[in-house]
Amino acid sequence: MASIYKGYMGKVLDINLSTKRICEYPLSDNDRKLFLGGRFLSTKILWDELKPNIAPLSPDNIIIVMTSPLTGTGAPSSSRYDISAKSPQTGAIGHSNSGGNFGIRLKKAGWDGILIRGKAEHPVYIDIDEDQVQIKNASHLWGLNTEKTRESFNKRGSMVIGPAGEHLVKYASVVSQERVHGRTGMGAVMGSKYLKAIVVNGNQKIDVANREQFHQTIKNWVKLIKDHPATGYIVPKYGTAGFLKQLSQKNALPTKNFLYATYKDADKISGETLAKDHLIRNYGCVSCPIKCGRLVEVDGKTVKGPEYEILCTMGSNLLINDIEAIIRWNYELDLLGMDTITVGNVLGFAAELNEKGMWKNDIEFGKKENISQVLHDIAYRQGIGNDLAEGVKYLSEKYGGKEFAAHVKGLEISAYEPRAATGHALGYATSNRGACHLHGGYLIYLEVSGPINLEPLHLRSKPAWTIINQNILSAISAGGNCIFTAWTGIPTIAFRISNRMVLRLIQLILTGLFPVVDIFLRLPPSLMKFHLTLVPHSLALSLATGINMYFGDFFLAGARGYTLEKLFNLREGIGKQEDQLPSRFTDVPLDKHNPKSKVNLNAMLPKYYRLRGWDEQGIPTPYTLEKLSLGFLKKFTMKN
Numbered sequence: 001m002a003s004i005y006k007g008y009m010g011k012v013l014d015i016n017l018s019t020k021r022i023c024e025y026p027l028s029d030n031d032r033k034l035f036l037g038g039r040f041l042s043t044k045i046l047w048d049e050l051k052p053n054i055a056p057l058s059p060d061n062i063i064i065v066m067t068s069p070l071t072g073t074g075a076p077s078s079s080r081y082d083i084s085a086k087s088p089q090t091g092a093i094g095h096s097n098s099g100g101n102f103g104i105r106l107k108k109a110g111w112d113g114i115l116i117r118g119k120a121e122h123p124v125y126i127d128i129d130e131d132q133v134q135i136k137n138a139s140h141l142w143g144l145n146t147e148k149t150r151e152s153f154n155k156r157g158s159m160v161i162g163p164a165g166e167h168l169v170k171y172a173s174v175v176s177q178e179r180v181h182g183r184t185g186m187g188a189v190m191g192s193k194y195l196k197a198i199v200v201n202g203n204q205k206i207d208v209a210n211r212e213q214f215h216q217t218i219k220n221w222v223k224l225i226k227d228h229p230a231t232g233y234i235v236p237k238y239g240t241a242g243f244l245k246q247l248s249q250k251n252a253l254p255t256k257n258f259l260y261a262t263y264k265d266a267d268k269i270s271g272e273t274l275a276k277d278h279l280i281r282n283y284g285c286v287s288c289p290i291k292c293g294r295l296v297e298v299d300g301k302t303v304k305g306p307e308y309e310i311l312c313t314m315g316s317n318l319l320i321n322d323i324e325a326i327i328r329w330n331y332e333l334d335l336l337g338m339d340t341i342t343v344g345n346v347l348g349f350a351a352e353l354n355e356k357g358m359w360k361n362d363i364e365f366g367k368k369e370n371i372s373q374v375l376h377d378i379a380y381r382q383g384i385g386n387d388l389a390e391g392v393k394y395l396s397e398k399y400g401g402k403e404f405a406a407h408v409k410g411l412e413i414s415a416y417e418p419r420a421a422t423g424h425a426l427g428y429a430t431s432n433r434g435a436c437h438l439h440g441g442y443l444i445y446l447e448v449s450g451p452i453n454l455e456p457l458h459l460r461s462k463p464a465w466t467i468i469n470q471n472i473l474s475a476i477s478a479g480g481n482c483i484f485t486a487w488t489g490i491p492t493i494a495f496r497i498s499n500r501m502v503l504r505l506i507q508l509i510l511t512g513l514f515p516v517v518d519i520f521l522r523l524p525p526s527l528m529k530f531h532l533t534l535v536p537h538s539l540a541l542s543l544a545t546g547i548n549m550y551f552g553d554f555f556l557a558g559a560r561g562y563t564l565e566k567l568f569n570l571r572e573g574i575g576k577q578e579d580q581l582p583s584r585f586t587d588v589p590l591d592k593h594n595p596k597s598k599v600n601l602n603a604m605l606p607k608y609y610r611l612r613g614w615d616e617q618g619i620p621t622p623y624t625l626e627k628l629s630l631g632f633l634k635k636f637t638m639k640n
Contacts, residue, residue, distance in 0.1 A: 003029050006209040007069030007544040008037075009112050013133060015126060017193055018059060018118030022133050025115050033547055034629055037068030037112070039095040040478040040561030042084035043568055045115065046093070052571050056088035056185075057168055057192040059119035065106070065159070065198065066113035068480030069545050072104035072206045072286075073214070076222050077482035079104055079286040083159075086572070087184040088192075089170045089342075089391055090410035090434050093568045094184035097477055099285030100176035102200065105157030109202030120194040128200040138196040142166060145335040146175040149197055158199045162337025164379040165191035169389040171342035171412075175334060178293065178304040179285065182339035184411065184433055209546030217543055221536050225289050229451075229495040230487040235292045236282055240308040241271030243449045248316070251590065252420035252448045254413075255316045256365055257348035258406050261417040261590055265321035269311045273323060278305065290484055298331045306330040306340075312415035313344020318351065319365040332372060336379040342391060343375065345412035349392045349405055350384075359399040403583040408435035409574060418581060418599050419590035421447035423454070423462035425599040427470065429579045430608060432565035438483060441469030445487075451494040452503065454511045457596050461514035463608040464521055471558030472535070478561055479541050479554075489535045521611050528552025560628040563612070563620050567633055576618040579605060 003010035014025040025045070035041040042064040054060040063085040070078040081103025087094025106114070109130050116126070120135070123142040127134045141149050146162040158176065165172035165187035172187030173180050181187070190196075208214045225231045234242045247253040248266035255263045267273060274294060280302055284291030294305030306323075310330050314320065333340050353359040361384050362370060377385030387395060392412050396405035406413040411434020418425035424447060427440025437444065443466055447456040454461060473483045497503055529550045531539040538554035541547065549557075569575070580586075581599055590597040609616060613624030622634045 003032060005029060005032055005069070005545045005547055006207050007073060007541075008032060009107050009110050009204070009206070011111050013111050013114040013128070014117075015114065015133070015135070016117045017120040017124065017135065017195065020135055022135075027112075032069075034557070035561055035564075036475070036478040036541070036557055037071070037480060038066055038080070038082040038097065038478040039084055039474070040557070040564070041113070042066045042082055042095070043093060043561065043564050046084060046086070047564065047568055049115070050086060053573075054086065056086045056091065056094075057188060059117075059193070061086050061189055061192070063116045063186065063189045063193070064113060065116075067103045067107050068478060069541060070480030072107045073208055073480075073544055074287055075218055075481065075540050075544070076225055077285065077288040077290060077485050078480045079288065080477065080480055080482055081106065082477070083174055083181050083186040085186060085189045087411075087433065088168075088188045089185045090574075091572055092409050092434065092574050093432050093565045094186060094189075095433055095439070096174070096181035096183050096186045098176060098179045098181045099288070099482065100159075100179035101286055102157045102159045102176040104286055105200045105202065107206050108204050109200050110204045114198065116193065116195065119192065123194045123196050125195070125197040125199060128198065128202075130202045130204065141196050146337050147335055150175070150177075153197070153199045156199045156201050158197055160197040161187040161190045161195075162335060162379070164188075164337045164389075166196075167379060167381045167389070168192060169338060169378060169381070170391050170394075171339040173337050173339050175337060178334075180334060182341060183436065187337050208544040210543045214540065214543040217536060217540055221540065222289050224488050224534070224536075225485065228488045228492055230490070231290045231484060235290055235484065235487075238271030238275050239282065239292050239294045239305070241274060241306070241311050243271075244308055244311060245270045245272070246449055247416070250420065250448050252417045252444070253316050254312055254415055254417050256319055257317060257352045257404060258413070258417060258584060259352075259404075261420055263316035266316060268321040269315040269323050269326065271308070274305065274311075278323065278327060285482070288482065290482075292484065296327050298328055303331045304334065309415045310340040310344060313341055314347065314371075317344050317348045317415070320368050322368060325368050325371070329371060329375065332375055336375060338375070338379060341414050342412045343378070344415075345392055345406050346378075346388050346395070347371070347374070349395060349401065350388060352404060353395070353399050353401055356401070358401055359395075403587075405582055406435070406584070408581060409433075409578045411435050416444045417590065418585045419597050421456045422459055422599060422604065423447055423466050425581060425585065426462055426466045426601065426604050426608060429581050429601055429605070430466070430470075432562065432569055438473065439470070441466045441473060442483070443469055450490060451497070452490070452506050452510065455507055458511050459600055459603045460607070461511050461517070463604050463611055464514060464517040466608065467521060467611055468517065470562055471555055473558075474562055475554050475558030476537050478557065479537055481537060485537070486535060489532070491534065518611060523552070525550070525552030525556050528555065556628065559612070560630060563624070563628055563630060564633075566614070566618070567620065567630075567636065570619060571636065576605075579618060
């Protein structure tokens, strides 16, 4: 359905693989205005179209590929697009966001997104050439790894699955160029539909509402990013692993399946070591000035290098200090199509089960010789790989060890120790897709790894800060930018402060201001009719779309989308009892000399719910729904 707003192509594909029906999905401009794009717009469609309590790997599930209004406009780091469905890992809302060129290619083909229903009779791929959309036989591609599959489409934009997706590994990923949609098992959903790939081509123009002002804003924004210490130096030079050593030094680096948080060999797997000994060059997604990607060599071939998450989850978390081995496993996992975060957690949990005699599986901390074979066995569900393919939650229910099973809602915890940062821990517990550092608000940057920090174990301040970060980062994602663009929100001057007494004073002041932060969350958008210089996303969206959007409206969009995701989960029976962490994090202090170094969720969750406008059970109140323009959902909450 055509849109009055710019930045959108105004059309969404609707494809039924069972019936082979191809048509246009009738998306309204009201939904575009309220939910922007990406994960939020996808959640609204899933709410409308998906029946509750369906099996995630059944033909009844719907998978949605959705771009955003800034995708492909030239805005910095705006090649992002989202894949959403009911997650086979969690049974909750499933999202996975990534870069590459597919989202831009899709919009240039004239489409904002794709809904895919049903299940094909045999392996297929979807071929989109502007208005020419075909479902084609992919039997000749079934069984190929992601690299060979992508090569078969030459230089066309593609998103593909590998053997793990074909064998319905619960955490199978989707690959586009060298970028990976790793989390929540979207590759398994594609595999369950016999959908091997989607390829796209087109040359349409992506228009914006105010081209002259938009281009000047983008020019200023790119300069801001390039001049900022985090986005202009640290991440381009060392990649996402630039904080690894710092996290270890501050007792926040998961080690030995999250038993410890400091790794003696952190330097051997750090971003600095990767840059010094293995980096060929860095690279970035289309229109990204940050260029966090690493290119390295495996067997004489230039391939994508590891990011922070795998260097931790398959490094310190497995007590393995061999960075060359991790580089190889990273490449193998991309070929097989599996999420590196989950794999590292699964192996760490299996190693602890083995060590405790609860499941003899030949996976051991510090043992690297059999890991490549284990990865292959997981992808093809062979031997112990069949159990490992189900994830940590399943393993803990079958073999025991729930107290040290590092997951929330079935999604394995990403590579930051929760007990080192209570706000980050709260984000893990409340993230709608499970234990995700990004959807959880990435408060670790304001508690441990940033240039200035809140007191990491302070409790009363964290609910408000967690909500602010969750709303802003999710709105950034829905609008179409990489969330790394939020790093410029910390002023450059903060990186120049080295005096410990000054840093401590700033920490005390920032933490002590939490009553003011609490009040900020209650402000109506009408009192926030401004744009932030250091976080110019709302201005760019307004100029691109023509939607009258100030920072207050942008922030409200984040709260609205986050609440709709919560409602989706509630409808699936996932409520307050799932907003929890394993007892290793809530009952066992990280520092035996500091009893406060464990996560006191009971002290934070009630305030978190209250500040969000949810009741004591985490259910959004009718008043909150009206305030967020979600009043049409009041009947659902009244039933609960």
